[in-house]
Amino acid sequence: MTDFPFDTIGFDLDGTLVDTAPDLCGAVNHALVQVGRAPVTPEVTRQMIGGGTRAMLTRAFERTGGMVGDGEFTTAYDTLLAYYEQNTSQHSAPYPGLLAALDQLAASGSKLAVVTNKMERFARKLLDELGMSARFACILGGDTLGPGRAKPARDMIDEALRQCGGTRFAMVGDASFDVRAARAAGVPCVVYALGYHDMPVAELGADAVIEHFDELVPSLEVLARSR
Structure with a gap:
């Protein structure tokens, strides 16, 4: 059992975990x-x-x-x-502070999931080539569950919880697809301000916004106390 307030953390991939x-x-x-x-x-x-x-x-x-x-x-x-x-990962790289934040969450006992609309085979290939795959308990792509079940539907969040065996989920993303999926699933969403946004960050409706991944764990702790 994790001591962290969320036992499962889901991450978008493009523009959240990795600058692709x-x-x-x-x-x-x-x-x-x-x-x-x-x-x-x-x-x-x-x-x-x-x-x-x-x-x-x-x-x-x-x-x-x-x-x-x-x-x-x-x-x-x-x-x-x-x-x-x-040419999946020639110039792609994780964002500053991201790996340290993942280490901190893993050390707390939280399980980490990738919840991306990128096709699963490309998500896995990218993460494999960057040496990041082993950090995640599950990797779900936009085609994993079939048509109509990618974000902004809640289905991948539900599936990530099922595969990770968790009950308390938080989403970390950068776009309206992430926020809307989190809303549909009734879970909080943190938006990374330097990611890829389909509308102004202030209009996304995120529960919290971070500008560096050093802020992620403290932001999640604050969100847990407010819910």
Whole structure:
């Protein structure tokens, strides 16, 4: 039994655990160039991440001239996935202070879970290549549970609790998908202010906002006392 107020902590991946935008930008641009579109910058890519790869590519097309037909989109999507599978972690890295915060939570007895809309095979590959997979009791991707069950649905939070054997969950993320899933599950959500946001941080409705992972454990302790 953990002494920490939350026995299970779920983490989003892109923009929360790991700054993946440089590698995602490379994959998006590879797909865009193949169909004659202009590339986007890493900063623009950060604004497009969230909701899974299809959503990211859709936003990329909208940013560079408008949506394409289904056939062209499928070709570009497959091109993006193939490129990303070969270039998953070349320039991606965990955020400052993240690993120390994970160590602190693990030492408290809390189990850690990855709850991401990224496809599970890419989430596992990324975490394996960064040497982070062993830190997590479960890794759930947007396709793990099937259609309609990714964030902002609560299903992955429920499944993370089931796999971790916990009863007291907190979510850590960076976007509305994380906050809405937490709300649906009736659990608190901490937002990382330097992540990838689909709306202004102040409008996300998070229970707490941190600017460095040194703040995570104290913020969770404060949230536990207020609930």
